[in-house]
Structure formats: C-alpha cells, structure tokens
Amino acid sequence: MKAIVLEGVNQSVALKEVPTPTPQKGEVQINIKAAALNHRDVWIQKGKYAGLKYPAILGSDGAGVVTQMGEDVDKQLLGKEVIINPGHNWGANPEAQRKEFKILGMPDQGTFAEYICVPSQYVFTKPAHLSFEQAAALPLGGLTAYRTLFTRGALQTGQKVLITGIGGGVALIVLKFCLAVGAKVWVTSGSDSKIEKAISLGAQAGVNYKAEKWHESLQQQAGGFDLIVDSAAGENFPKLIDLAATGGKIAMYGGTQGTIKDIIPGRIFWKQLSILGTTMGNEGEFASMTQLVSTKHIVPVIDKTFPMAEAEQALRRMDNSEQFGKIILQIY
Numbered sequence: 389m390k391a392i393v394l395e396g397v398n399q400s401v402a403l404k405e406v407p408t409p410t411p412q413k414g415e416v417q418i419n420i421k422a423a424a425l426n427h428r429d430v431w432i433q434k435g436k437y438a439g440l441k442y443p444a445i446l447g448s449d450g451a452g453v454v455t456q457m458g459e460d461v462d463k464q465l466l467g468k469e470v471i472i473n474p475g476h477n478w479g480a481n482p483e484a485q486r487k488e489f490k491i492l493g494m495p496d497q498g499t500f501a502e503y504i505c506v507p508s509q510y511v512f513t514k515p516a517h518l519s520f521e522q523a524a525a526l527p528l529g530g531l532t533a534y535r536t537l538f539t540r541g542a543l544q545t546g547q548k549v550l551i552t553g554i555g556g557g558v559a560l561i562v563l564k565f566c567l568a569v570g571a572k573v574w575v576t577s578g579s580d581s582k583i584e585k586a587i588s589l590g591a592q593a594g595v596n597y598k599a600e601k602w603h604e605s606l607q608q609q610a611g612g613f614d615l616i617v618d619s620a621a622g623e624n625f626p627k628l629i630d631l632a633a634t635g636g637k638i639a640m641y642g643g644t645q646g647t648i649k650d651i652i653p654g655r656i657f658w659k660q661l662s663i664l665g666t667t668m669g670n671e672g673e674f675a676s677m678t679q680l681v682s683t684k685h686i687v688p689v690i691d692k693t694f695p696m697a698e699a700e701q702a703l704r705r706m707d708n709s710e711q712f713g714k715i716i717l718q719i720y
C-alpha cells in the first residue's frame with residue numbers, strides 16, 4: 389500500500405510503498421479515504437513529542453470503509469463507512485487516562501496510509517451527513533472539544549465563551565459545538581481575516597492577539613467570560629485570568645506558545661477561578677461527541693484538501709499557522 393512515511397526528526401515526509409497491514413484478532417482493516425492533520429503531526433516531525441519511533445506513518449484522524457476483519461469481530465461491519473476514535477486505552481477512570489493511553493499515529497501506524505488496522509471498539513459509524521473529508525476532520529479535534537466544553541467546562545446554554553487562536557483545527561470545532569448548544573462565542577486570532585470568517589460562522593466578535601492591549605478591548609466588548617478555551621498558553625495566559633468572569637473557568641488542552649509566567653495568585657483565588665487541564669477524551673465521550681454531531685448536523689470547518697503526495701506541503705501550512713480549520717489529505 390501507499391503511505392506517508394517520516395524517517396526521522398526534521399525530515400520531510402514522503403510517499404512510499406509499505407506492506408499492507410492485516411487485521412489481528414479483534415481488529416478491523418479500514419481502507420482510508422481521507423485523513424486529517426493535527427498539530428501533533430508537526431510536533432512529531434520536529435521531534436517535540438514523547439516516545440518517538442522511526443520510521444513512522446503519522447496521522448490520528450481518518451475516515452474510510454471497513455475492508456477486512458480479524459477473528460471475533462462483528463461481521464456486519466464489513467463495507468461500513470466509519471471514523472476512528474484515535475484515543476486508545478483510556479482505562480476505567482473517567483477523570484483521567486491511564487499511563488497506557490496512546491494516540492493513533494505514534495507509536496502505532498497512523499491514518500496517512502491506504503489501509504490501517506485498529507481494534508474494532510475504536511470504529512464508529514461515520515455521521516451520515518458528512519463526506520469522508522468532513523468526517524476525517526472530526527475525531528481528534530471533536531473528542532478534545534467535547535471533553536473540554538462539556539465534561540470539564542460544564543458549558544450551559546447562553547454562557548459566554550472565549551476561544552483563543554480560532555484558526556486552529558480544534559478551536560473551530562469548539563466554536564461549532566458552542567454554537568450548536570446556544571453559547572455565545574468571542575474569539576482571538578493572529579489574523580483579522582480569520583476573525584471575520586469566525587464571525588461569519590456565528591461568533592459575536594473577536595480581537596487580534598497581536599494588537600497592543602487586545603485583552604482590554606475584548607473586556608470592553610464582552611465583559612467577563614464564563615468559559616475560556618485555550619491551547620496557546622505562553623505569555624498571554626495571565627490576560628485570560630483577567631478576562632474570566634468571577635467564578636469562571638479556563639480550560640486548556642495545549643501549550644503552543646510555551647511556559648506560563650507572571651501569574652498573580654490573588655487574581656485566581658479571589659475570583660474563584662477554575663483552571664482545567666484536559667486531553668482528548670474517553671470512549672463514552674467519543675460516542676457522545678458523534679451523537680451531538682449527528683443530532684445537530686454539525687459540519688467541521690475544512691481549510692484545504694491536499695492530495696496524499698503533498699503531505700509535506702500540508703504539514704508546512706499547519707506549521708505556518710496559515711490554516712482556518714482542518715487540513716485534509718485525500719488518500720487514494
């Protein structure tokens with residue numbers, strides 16, 4: 389089969405011929421039709437990820453058709469259009485994943501390939517209203533967004549939410565989920581045109597985080613936020629503490645801008661703030677997420693679809709923050 393292979397740190401990925409995997413007991417083989425990038429793929433390429441192993445076939449997100457099954461798998465799955473839950477081995481505790489938790493696409497083979505084999509419990513019916521490209525945009529970001537907003541953030545209809553860095557793949561799914569449940573959303577971005585696009589999707593307004601005193605202008609526009617969703621961290625994070633409403637929550641699933649400094653403790657405790665860490669989610673949350681997407685006919689925002697052979701250009705587009713939404717690979 390053809391696959392996108394990464395041979396080592398800071399190498400370009402390349403389209404190669406590799407052996408096709410066959411399903412083991414309890415596994416299904418899926419012919420991937422479309423895959424999607426996550427920032428994780430860029431981190432792995434740069435060597436900034438734990439447990440790296442090369443050569444690697446990256447990719448956590450995929451949608452396709454079940455083509456073969458190992459023993460002990462429901463034969464009715466054959467020919468079904470499916471998406472894959474990329475979070476494996478969460479464990480029994482809904483509060484946090486166990487140490488065996490792993491994400492599809494490192495150390496195991498990922499979705500940037502014509503075929504993949506995964507345990508059948510991670511295979512879910514593709515929401516009927518989504519194309520393969522739209523469905524491939526959903527799994528990792530949708531799962532992360534679901535746990536962030538509903539399990540950790542306990543989001544309620546009518547609440548005010550701030551989403552930072554709205555161009556991001558996860559951030560835009562967070563926006564779609566917020567709108568679907570009737571929350572009011574403000575955004576930040578490093579690009580004015582991305583803010584305009586977010587407003588056209590239903591956000592109230594937004595500010596450019598590169599502008600001086602951006603947080604003061606946001607405070608004037610919106611007042612305090614009930615929930616702030618962030619994956620940037622870094623030097624702007626203390627401003628989020630100022631922007632949170634009294635009793636509000638800040639939920640974070642990433643740290644793209646690095647270490648957080650200069651937090652004034654009193655601003656957290658006197659405001660009764662909750663700062664919540666969150667990562668992907670468990671199998672129940674994945675099922676609830678696909679249910680929400682199907683019931684509310686949510687369609688993920690797609691930035692651009694690349695042919696499989698242009699995977700390296702797709703990774704560079706993400707690395708340069710050029711995207712607005714999910715970057716898709718069309719698999720042969």
Ligand SMILES: NC(=O)c1ccc[n+]([C@@H]2O[C@H](COP(=O)([O-])OP(=O)(O)OC[C@H]3O[C@@H](n4cnc5c(N)ncnc54)[C@H](OP(=O)(O)O)[C@@H]3O)[C@@H](O)[C@H]2O)c1
Nearest residue numbers: 427553554555556557558577578619620641642644667668
């Ligand atoms: N813990 C988890 O389970 C989990 C799951 C998914 C992702 N993540 C992490 O979350 C981050 C985002 O992932 P992704 O796949 O959505 O990546 P992505 O599509 O590459 O999005 C990253 C976004 O970060 C925004 N950004 C850059 N600098 C910023 C700043 N100073 N302030 C606010 N936003 C800034 C940019 O938004 P603009 O273009 O609008 O400026 C950019 O589009 C990554 O660090 C990733 O590793 C973690």
